[in-house]
Amino acid sequence: MAAAAAAGPSPGSGPGDSPEGPEGEAPERRRKAHGMLKLYYGLSEGEAAGRPAGPDPLDPTDLNGAHFDPEVYLDKLRRECPLAQLMDSETDMVRQIRALDSDMQTLVYENYNKFISATDTIRKMKNDFRKMEDEMDRLATNMAVITDFSARISATLQDRHERITKLAGVHALLRKLQFLFELPSRLTKCVELGAYGQAVRYQGRAQAVLQQYQHLPSFRAIQDDCQVITARLAQQLRQRFRCALPPAPSPICARLLAVALPCVCFCVELLLALGEPFLAHARGRLEKELRSLEAELGPSPPAPDVLEFTDHGGSGFVGGLCQVAAAYQELFAAQGPAGAEKLAAFARELGSRYFALVERRLAQEQGGGDNSLLVRALDRFHRRLRAPGALLAAAGLADAATEIVERVARERLGHHLQGLRAAFLGCLTDVRQALAAPRVAGKEGPGLAELLANVASSILSHIKASLAAVHLFTAKEVSFSNKPYFRGEFCSQGVREGLIVGFIHSMCQTAQSFCDSPGEKGGATPPALLLLLSRLCLDYETATISYILTLTDEQFLVQDQFPVTPVSTLCAEARETARRLLTHYVKVQGLVISQMLRKSVETRDWLSTLEPRNVRAVMKRVVEDTTAIDVQVGLLYEEGVRKAQSSDSSKRTFSVYSSSRQQGRYAPSYTPSAPMDTNLLSNIQKLFSERIDVFSPVEFNKVSVLTGIIKISLKTLLECVRLRTFGRFGLQQVQVDCHFLQLYLWRFVADEELVHLLLDEVVASAALRCPDPVPMEPSVVEVICERG
């Protein structure tokens, strides 16, 4: 049988092993046993099933197979194999046979030895057993004696034992009864002493018994008494629970109530069910808090200030919620996730109502200017909510609170941006008034530089004030300042990008809008304002922007990965704005002077004018205005570079039309058909001068601005002159006027050659437009101009 046991777990037992079904188990086992037997007897069923891929077990030529047929094998061998192989196989076979013979002999010897030793052992065992039998007999008799004794002792003690048991039972019953009878007084005492816990425990113990025996009058009376006391107890507990303000050890109280309430209802519920009325009661109390908060919020403004409001909310509602949550968790911790979930839902619902109220209150605050109060209020609000937040992580109250704080912070930023914009516009209005005032009053108002300084400092102080106000949100002692939002996004995106960069953008846009809209017709914008804004923007480009941004970066340690607008972009924008404003200023001022010149040329009858005695008043006016502009620009912009010229340039006489040089200098080389004309002169002159870009962009200095204005004016004069026809004296008047302009305008421009060129061209054009061009003597012109 040893072989069968060894073969059992072998792979040979194959497919029979796998099925596990309970009903198929019995036939299975039988099959397995069959397989083992077969294996033992060398039948190959198991083998065939186990190794289907092996050589055919029925093959008669298989030497090791069960169906080996020597005849067939030999036949096959003889038929198939050559002689050499036959010989080989023969020797091989002989060798194998010999090896098998020797193996067999060894096995036989070994087995024989074992058989001999087994026979010896069996004989020895037979002797031993005979000895043991005797001893067992003796043991049996002894045991019988012992049993006999024992029975006799039991019989003797039986009687007493029964009596003792009975007495003990009576004693217990009596004690219980005594407890019951004493119960009402005990309860009363407990209630009086305030030992509610004890009282409720008693009541809990007695309740079942009283319930059972209530048909007996005496028990009935006890029960009634107990009920009255318990009701009173419950009443007291409820009372206490309702006004359970912080000093009261409310968790205990709540627990008592939680047990007491169902007592009154005579239903012993599961703890889970106990939770419901507890929360309902708590809800009632918290809702009362919410209502009082809402009443404070009120429809009308005289609500208490926001700090007080959040204090009330914090101590009343949030404190209450904390207590409820703590009590609940202590009481019902055993309920596991379901209970926690219930509490979380409870807290979430009430919390959201509370948040709605708080948000309404905060929205009322949004318009106000006092950030510190708001931040303190928010801080308290946030801080109070952190306790239940830790307790009720699932309710997400802390997250919601943080969100509210963030939202408020964002709105504050928006509010400050609006405030800054309004401040900027206010500054501009002030400047306008200041600019308009002196003209009315006729006396010197504050200078432009002073105005600029005022505007710049007031904007800067506004920015600083805003930054300081916003900075409160990130103060260390404020509980929410270490939230990721306030450390990262608030600083970079909110303050830096939203507030500061946004303000600079909007400032540039506001300034640029002055260039666009009223550009037609000179516009309602006073030119001085354009100039001032341009200088302001330029100052921003050179210093203020980087200063403000550095300030911001220092105050708000920007430490996140959000991309921020680089200083250079802002500077470029400011510079572009400044440039546009200045160009626009030049255009506007140029236009003013142009209009003056144009009117003066267009309205005069140049053919029948008298011989000039004076410089026309309009030219004086032009010079005056230009001087005024020069002063105005000089207040804000640096001088700039001008081309070095001879110091004597103001004394230069007109070369163009001095008659001595006019004729003969230029040989008629153009076309033979045409008579020589003076326009050649200007043509040739132009060959050597650069093209004048009239409305060209200006640089940030006084000379460039003035050059621009004068260019525009003189070009207008030129074009207007070309549209008119002049008499002799008309031409002379133009000559005088131009000389006068020449005398006074050269000092304003970068390259006085430009003024010469333009004025020369004016005079030349006037000469062309004159049928009788007799120029005035330069000396006379000079005299007139000096006199005028």
Place this chain on the structure above:
Amino acid sequence: MEDDAPVIYGLEFQARALTPQTAETDAIRFLVGTQSLKYDNQIHIIDFDDENNIINKNVLLHQAGEIWHISASPADRGVLATCYNRTSDSKVLTCAAVWRMPKELESGSHESPDDSSSTAQTLELLCHLDNTAHGNMACVVWEPMGDGKKIISLADNHILLWDSQESSSQAVLASSASLEGKGQLKFTSGRWSPHHNCTQVATANDTTLRGWDTRSMSQIYCIENAHGQLVRDLDFNPNKQYYLASCGDDCKVKFWDTRNVTEPVKTLEEHSHWVWNVRYNHSHDQLVLTGSSDSRVILSNMVSISSEPFGHLVDDDDISDQEDHRSEEKSKEPLQDNVIATYEEHEDSVYAVDWSSADPWLFASLSYDGRLVINRVPRALKYHILL
């Protein structure tokens, strides 16, 4: 042959007046009027030989006075109208007259320039547009597409419609209207719309553009403050009936839809001084030419508001090419408005620019110093528009 090189021609006098010979559609011919107070003024008939890049000129004497404005009849090659200054008794009056040029010059001659100067011929006066009652003539415009019978002239604040009769030898004032208002109102320029059966004229005075119906001589629209300053010139889009362009002293060129006069459709601000002239190309209205006293001529491509905003549309008859065209069209669909070229050949203020009436790809510009420059639309753009 250098295709895009400009051809320059110099006049001896100052000049402001330039017009193509409107009735001539084969040869490229421009008429230029000079301004001189001391010498006899001339009208130069400038023929441009496109193939050889050669200019031929003929000179006509215009003894009546310096020419401020010139316009050629759209019907008769030999007829033109000028506005000229007459100076008398220390008073200047601008008059207008219709003239006929000698027969042999009508279709241009190919005499060498040297000979022509010696044989300067005179214009034959057809009729005066009598303006004694109305003041200075600012400009004269012919009815486009018409038979050359109807002329509008602008005199101070009057707009006068003339009927010329008996082969233009007599001009009768058919109707007139005048502008009433504060101050001295003065028309600066006017154009006759080629649309609406030629019943509309637009005028400019000060900063205002006005449209007139020639049948009733009543105002049909008015664009107040079209420009910040004086409006110098205007032109109608030849292909879009409600569109017109204007330019003025605020250096801007504005494009208007006369159905919505509150704001321009588009504004260009490329010049750095007053823009004196704006002209639509007669066939391809995206090409807009402007001349300015900053001595520059700018050719702009205003595709977005042209009649062909998506490029040239394929005609129905070349169906075979349609496949190729379609793919091409796709690629050129997002066309942008842009400045095609800035021409800086002038050294003085450019007071007149105009397209040739014969070759839509060719235009002339005239500066005050008497330099006439003939330029072509860049070849690449031409092919881009055509193909």
